[in-house]
Amino acid sequence: MEGDIAIRARGLSKHFGSLKAVDDVDLTVPARQIYGFLGPNGSGKSTSIRMLCGLLTPTSGDIEVLGLQIPAQAEVLRQRIGYMTQQFSLFTDLSVRENLEFLSAVQNMPVRNARARIEELLAEFQFEGRADQLAGTMSGGQKQRLALAGAVIHKPELLFLDEPTSAVDPESRRDFWEKLFELADAGTTILVSTHYMDEAERCHRLAILNRGRLVADGSPAELTGKLDGRTLLVETGRQRSARNVLLSQPGVISAAQIGNSLRLLTTEDPVSAEELRGALRAEGIQAEIAPVEPSLEDVFVAVTHRDSDPTPEQRASPREENS
């Protein structure tokens, strides 16, 4: 493998008409790690992945994947990558084994190797006894396991997974991530997109995308570390009214209700807990306010609120004037 960088992209952009689906993104994905793309729907995750594996031609920008220039050398790259699409894209009217047989042939695997590899995958992905079941009749979790088995059948160096867990239950998601870590340990570089925070937290490194822009990247610890001191937990009996009061305070970016408490995110110039307590008391609301460990969700809110249109609720609050 070329150095320790699997993917390098500079100034990557893709425009569909006037829509900038991906806008000037720089990426560096280290080899043998799980790299996450975190972002809401329409943030450019899928478009970026498709450009990186040579399915879409970028409007501008340079891409180097496994030392190959993309899209020029995309055909060579195709033998070395696995790609799992967002939508289940194996053949629903073929059985589990037939799908794997087809993929092994398409990936140019010699027949003998392919047969052994298919048996290995059937066991590894728990398809014993189901090898002859039609793919279309399986559950979401099973389909997703089959899709992953298909994507790794030729033992690719690099694996692209586009929102692989969007249609599966939490238990299947956990199992799925176990598989990903096994693959990464075995030396596979994995680029996975998700909109689940808990999944993003498991990545070695991640990039946060919003409206086609890369708004933050780094390891989860680095990203949350930058928010130290900016997250507060408010315990109160009257969350709804407390939330309205707090959102109108300068320096408060968001106040999310979590069960019986409110989770506050403040600007880089932190507001003291004392001030906020005072503001609440002035409205007759009793509350306990204490610092809390920042999470990726806080990071996400912090980096995306900056360049997003204010929601009607936020527009009503005076703090928007300086943001």
Next chain:
Amino acid sequence: MNGRRLFAVLQKEFRQMRRDRMTLAMIIGIPMMQLVLFGYAINLNLRHLPAAIADQAETSASRRQVMDMLATEVIEPVADAQTPQQVMTMLRRGEISVGIVIPYDYERRLALGQEAIQILVDGSDTVVQSAAAQLAQVPVGEPPPENNISLPNRQSSVPLPRGPVSIVSFYNPQRVSAINIVPGLIGIILTMTMVMFTAVAIVRERERGNMELLIATPVSSIELMLGKVLPYGLVGLIQTSLILLLGTWLFGVPIRGSLLDVYIASLLLILANLTMGLLISTRAQSQFQAMQMTLFVFLPSILLSGFMFPFDGMPKAAQWLAEILPLTHFLRLIRGVMLRGAGVFELWPDLLALVVFIILMMTLAVRRFRKRLD
């Protein structure tokens, strides 16, 4: 191109086809249905056509002649007429389909061996025209001399020979017969099903997301395209065999040329339609669009190819357009081979036209089919 990959694509295609009941039903059902519908719609054994008889001779011989014709049950008198003019008026108004005129000098004409009876036919209805041919077989004169009337040769489209009964076909001088239709039907059915099958099959893979997975693998465009063309080509040959079998069995359609030539012509039409389907699939965004585009090919094919209307009767512009359609060339080939007993290579201009069409379509399709999503 890689043999193992191509084989894998073919195998996949056959497995999917085997499980797709609707497509299987179409492969067998459409040819059978069309053949039976078209075949019996042009049934020659028509009976009880409304008729008027103007017997101007009014001799015992003429009356006996009329009775003989009525005995065939092909016609049923519904109106009285005295003059040929009255018969023609009734024919124009659609009150009758067949008019029989026996002139004053019936017996003299018969004696001289001239045309003695005129049957006026509503030629706007080809079925009626065929029925009139049956009337012409009724022996004329007394005693009925069999050799006095020459049987119209039903197996060719030459004008009916002049016997004592002359048939004047109004409104449609051309005669279309079952024999003529069945070979053409091979072309119609292949055009209808082949273009649609390939176009829809590929667009369906795109809609289901299979295509995105496929193009991210090393499989090549030509492998994907051949993987579609070859299985459906086989389906086309099966359909051809089915129509030939039913055509000869049900309607006694002759195959005067060699069977191999029939299959060569059919295979060329199949490939022409499949490659056209491929080209459509590179354009269509959805299965519905693919169906719509198929109709754009299908309608002119049916109307302009010479299947429904005689090619030579069409305006020049329509003829030029028809020359682009594979079905036009196929009809000339298949009629030549099946009905005239011609060899397929004697008809080389049409053979060549089909080959050129196939090469052009395949090239365009492969060039347009990109292993890209944009």
